[in-house]
Amino acid sequence: MNQESAVSGKSTTTGRGYTFAPRMAKTPKSFIREILKVTERPEIISFAGGLPSPALIDVNGIRIAANSVLEQDGRSALQYSTTEGYLPLRQFIADRYKKRLGISVSPDDILITNGSQQCLDLIGKILIGTGDHIAIERPGYLGAIQAFSQYEPEFHTVPLMEDGPDIVSLNLTCRTHPVRLFYGVPNSQNPSGITYSEKRRKDVADVMKEHGVLFVEDDAYGELNFSGKSLPSMQTFLPGQTIITGSFSKILAPGMRMGWVVAPHEIMEQLVVAKQASDLHSNYLSQRIAYEYLLHNDIDSHIRKIRAAYEHQRDVMLRMIEEEFPETVTSTHPLGGMFIWVTLPPGCSSMEVFEQALKENVAVLPGIPFYVDGGGTDTMRLNFSNSTDENIITGMGRLARVIRRMSSS
């Protein structure tokens, strides 16, 4: 990053003379993508990425749905469509909110997006101006840091405790700054795996109400609570002040790039305009295929399979941490999702663990990029959804040896 232009707000000029807008200097390159480039070699056991298990993508079911859409209504499915998205799909999502979380959402409150990542960009586009104050969790989802950075906000971070954001810190932040929104991932957060307790959700909602702050509830992992029981959406405690983002990436297939945003009417109007300006509408063929698949397959049973598999993989990884890692290592015990968050022994750097582990053909993700205001050098994120039992056992065994070696030296 060109620090100077990031501070001065000037455009950046590269060696070749291309001049870029100041916002680009303020946007961190996705560290994950950089790391994934290194970890693509087939001999590497990678806990660094965040991919769902390939075994749990129903390729055959999606193939049948795609064939059916193309055979029965191909010309329409390959046409331009509306910005808001395919109405039956939005109705399906609305019905699922009622069934799963007991909240009433109309299809008109839903906009289909190109993955839920696009929601973050659109939210930034309509709500964040240069220098506006926004709050995020610490550690925070890297993709949100990247998306919001494009709109040059002033970030404030709120530490995550075992059961959600630190309320004292959140309160203080909202009292001392004109915070426009607080972005959080209440279910199985990326990167920490932390889930807000019900009490914490209510407390956060109270702070939002008191200070008139919007809560952006990123629910990418809401369907992956291993117990199968859902905690209430923030919308339950904060109607009219919550924007929810959702995704089919973790329950269908991320390559379909299907997500959505639920927002109050006035916010939705702006989101639709911003979306139109960005890409007219989300991939209509993908929307039609997703709906066809959901109509003819038992998605609940598919999700139960995903939950059971990931719960098992989490257990294998946690057991390895407990049995093989030094006692001075601590980790979260996620109730769902795809990640465990590890804090290393004092003085042990996760960047160094990353480098040493790579020599043993194991990749981890250092926690540093999840901290927009620095810190986190002793933390790392481990993904368990994308590895077999055998790879978890082998990879974690090697990682344990690296950490033991480094913490004893």
Ligand SMILES: Cc1ncc(COP(=O)(O)O)c(C=O)c1O
């Ligand atoms: C918390 C969170 N939000 C949003 C996303 C974006 O997902 P997608 O764009 O595939 O819906 C991810 C992806 O891993 C995520 O972890």
